[in-house]
Amino acid sequence: xxxxxxxxxxxxxxxxxxxxxxxxxxxxxxxxxxxxxxxxxxxxxxxxxxxxxxxxxxxxxxxxxxxxxxxxxxxxxxxxxxxxxxxxxxxxxxxxxxxxxxxxxxxxxxxxxxxxxxxxxxxxxxxxxxxxxxxxxxxxxxxxxxxxxxxxxxxxxxxxxxxxxxxxxxxxxxxxxxxxxxxxxxxxxxxxxxxxxxxxxxxxxxxxxxxxxxxxxxxxxxxxxxxxxxxxxxxxxxxxxxxxxxxxxxxxxxxxxxxxxxxxxxxxxxxxxxxxxxxxxxxxxxxxxxxxxxxxxxxxxxxxxxxxxxxxxxxxxxxxxxxxxxxxxxxxxxxxxxxxxxxxxxxxxxxxxxxxxxxxxxxxxxxxxxxxxxxxxxxxxxxxxxxxxxxxxxxxxxxxxxxxxxxxxxxxxxxxxxxxxxxxxxxxxxxxxxxxxxxxxxxxxxxxxxxxxxxxxxxxxxxxxxxxxxxxxxxxxxxxxxxxxxxxxxxxxxxxxxxxxxxxxxxxxxxxxxxxxxxxxxxxxxxxxxxxxxxxxxxxxxxxxxxxxxxxxxxxxxxxxxxxxxxxxxxxxxxxxxxxxxxxxxxxxxxxx
DNA sequence: GCCGTTTTCGGCCCGACTGTTTTCAGTCG
Numbered sequence: 001x002x003x004x005x006x007x008x009x010x011x012x013x014x015x016x017x018x019x020x021x022x023x024x025x026x027x028x029x030x031x032x033x034x035x036x037x038x039x040x041x042x043x044x045x046x047x048x049x050x051x052x053x054x055x056x057x058x059x060x061x062x063x064x065x066x067x068x069x070x071x072x073x074x075x076x077x078x079x080x081x082x083x084x085x086x087x088x089x090x091x092x093x094x095x096x097x098x099x100x101x102x103x104x105x106x107x108x109x110x111x112x113x114x115x116x117x118x119x120x121x122x123x124x125x126x127x128x129x130x131x132x133x134x135x136x137x138x139x140x141x142x143x144x145x146x147x148x149x150x151x152x153x154x155x156x157x158x159x160x161x162x163x164x165x166x167x168x169x170x171x172x173x174x175x176x177x178x179x180x181x182x183x184x185x186x187x188x189x190x191x192x193x194x195x196x197x198x199x200x201x202x203x204x205x206x207x208x209x210x211x212x213x214x215x216x217x218x219x220x221x222x223x224x225x226x227x228x229x230x231x232x233x234x235x236x237x238x239x240x241x242x243x244x245x246x247x248x249x250x251x252x253x254x255x256x257x258x259x260x261x262x263x264x265x266x267x268x269x270x271x272x273x274x275x276x277x278x279x280x281x282x283x284x285x286x287x288x289x290x291x292x293x294x295x296x297x298x299x300x301x302x303x304x305x306x307x308x309x310x311x312x313x314x315x316x317x318x319x320x321x322x323x324x325x326x327x328x329x330x331x332x333x334x335x336x337x338x339x340x341x342x343x344x345x346x347x348x349x350x351x352x353x354x355x356x357x358x359x360x361x362x363x364x365x366x367x368x369x370x371x372x373x374x375x376x377x378x379x380x381x382x383x384x385x386x387x388x389x390x391x392x393x394x395x396x397x398x399x400x401x402x403x404x405x406x407x408x409x410x411x412x413x414x415x416x417x418x419x420x421x422x423x424x425x426x427x428x429x430x431x432x433x434x435x436x437x438x439x440x441x442x443x444x445x446x447x448x449x450x451x452x453x454x455x456x457x458x459x460x461x462x463x464x465x466x467x468x469x470x471x472x473x474x475x476x477x478x479x480x481x482x483x484x485x486x487x488x489x490x491x492x493x494x495x496x497x498x499x500x501x502x503x504x505x506x507x508x509x510x511x512x513x514x515x516x517x518x519x520x521x522x523x524x525x526x527x528x529x530x531x532x533x534x535x536x537x538x539x540x541x542x543x544x545x546x547x548x549x550x551x552x553x554x555x556x557x558x559x560x561x562x563x564x565x566x567x568x569x570x571x572x573x574x575x576x577x578x579x580x581x582x583x584x585x586x587x588x589x590x591x592x593x
Numbered sequence: 594g595c596c597g598t599t600t601t602c603g604g605c606c607c608g609a610c611t612g613t614t615t616t617c618a619g620t621c622g
Contacts, residue, residue: 036594037605038594038595038604038605039594039595040594041594041595041605042594042595042605043594045594045595046594046595070595070596071595071596072595073594073595073596074594074595075594075595076594076595110620110621111611111619111620111621112620113619113620113621114619114620115618115619115620116619116620145613146612146613146614146618146619147612147613148612148613148614149612150611150612150613151611151612151613151619154611154612198622209622211622237609237610237611237621238610239609239610239611240609241609241610242609242610244610254622256609269622270622272622274606274622277606277622278605278606280606281606281607282605282606284606285606286598286599290606290607291606291607292606292607292608293607293608293609294608
């Protein structure tokens with residue numbers, strides 16, 4: 001869990017993640033205190049709302065303008081305003097006086113919830129994992145009411161696991177595992193339908209576990225097969241309808257085996273998100289129907305007709321909704337849009353006609369210009385932009401002026417060998433230097449077809465400086481697009497501090513495109529910002545940041561994130577066919593020269 | 594604490610599994 005100490009933070013440092021974390025921790029402490037569960041849920045919902053809100057929530061909070069945000073009512077809005085404007089929240093500080101901060105780590109142990117933590121805390125003063133381990137190993141814990149040998153063993157297992165694994169995986173790291181398991185499940189003779197569900201199906205950038213749903217007449221057979229498959233390192237749960245295992249890689253996989261009739265409901269339920277499910281269920285209730293993971297049934301006393309549901313899409317129609325793509329199921333307005341017939345037609349991988357941010361052996365790539373061009377053509381792309389690093393990225397063998405001019409020349413020559421249905425564009429991934437100036441002079445930039453501007457150093461600049469630095473690049477007339485806006489490396493490096501909304505507005509004003517970097521380590525700009533960017537009129541460009549031919553297929557992850565960001569074909573510039581892209585790039589250069 | 598075709602009070606999603614019980618509480622998703 002991220003460490004947060006808002007009391008000790010300067011207020012300018014507060015981020016939306018800090019806000020969400022404070023609300024979540026309030027919920028945990030209220031749970032320990034045995035507070036009203038609905039109040040606890042309200043804080044969790046508030047945290048969720050804070051995280052998914054499309055806009056500069058921190059500024060809104062500071063200016064006390066949080067009204068009208070779903071999930072944030074008067075009480076939480078006032079508390080967030082206090083936190084944003086003073087760096088403190090009295091309610092939170094009073095609450096945390098009761099328990100040491102280290103108690104939060106106990107919630108990360110599987111099998112331990114608020115009740116048991118409270119019992120351990122009251123009985124033995126357990127307030128850290130270290131202390132927890134002591135009382136479990138000494139046998140004291142097993143003697144508590146409600147505890148026994150097995151639950152203590154489970155807790156110790158949980159502690160051991162936590163010590164060896166972080167427990168979060170990148171989408172790109174699990175994609176091939178999912179395909180393999182799914183293929184095997186589908187090949188089983190007792191399987192009639194099988195899908196991956198959960199956050200993987202929704203295309204979340206990271207996942208905590210993998211969920212599978214199988215339709216079968218022989219659930220026990222399927223569960224047995226799943227639990228004894230060669231990939232299983234450990235069986236965690238084994239029932240008549242559900243089995244949870246841990247793979248050798250460490251990730252947990254849950255399988256649900258249901259009847260064919262239950263399947264659409266189970267698939268929908270286990271796809272989530274939880275918030276989306278809750279919203280669907282309340283919508284069903286308003287129609288006199290109760291929705292669970294097995295069926296849609298009339299509530300007691302209701303005369304409501306229950307429509308036939310054979311597939312997931314029938315379920316949405318039964319609730320008077322257009323079918324909602326899994327990528328959109330985050331309860332960020334998709335249900336309302338589906339009810340109004342306002343869902344976007346989402347961009348698809350087959351819509352992409354080319355892509356721009358790619359490297360070759362000239363800088364830090366592994367494949368040649370020719371090989372990359374050939375790979376792009378094999379993927380069916382009409383154009384490929386080459387944007388190797390600029391000279392300041394010496395760690396990446398960045399090109400100096402001479403080498404870049406030679407590469408431009410090589411690209412022009414290679415283009416003469418292609419038919420008119422494919423073209424390389426000559427670009428550069430130009431470093432945005434510390435002061436916001438670019439790594440090449442305007443004359444050289446003017447010789448390029450396009451420019452990707454990216455930050456590759458001085459990540460630790462304060463937010464105001466970093467924002468000003470990137471703004472200067474955005475406003476540079478030769479910059480076509482902004483590369484990986486926040487520089488994050490998922491599960492490894494935090495995004496750098498930058499006012500994203502300010503950058504979005506500047507890009508809207510100057511017509512600068514924003515990259516959706518599709519490398520599964522980056523997926524940057526984050527999907528949560530794209531809806532806002534689209535509304536402000538910013539165009540997205542989906543780039544793989546490929547350093548070898550095979551990485552051109554990262555585009556798939558980028559498209560998934562674009563879909564999560566509600567983007568349509570017309571919002572993504574590299575859906576333009578070659579002819580129109582030539583014109584667009586030429587017009588851009590002319591307009592800003 | 595939030596929210597509203599249930600509208601300023603009263604409801605808020607709900608089932609499976611586990612372990613500890615002997616009819617159920619806690620946890621999880």
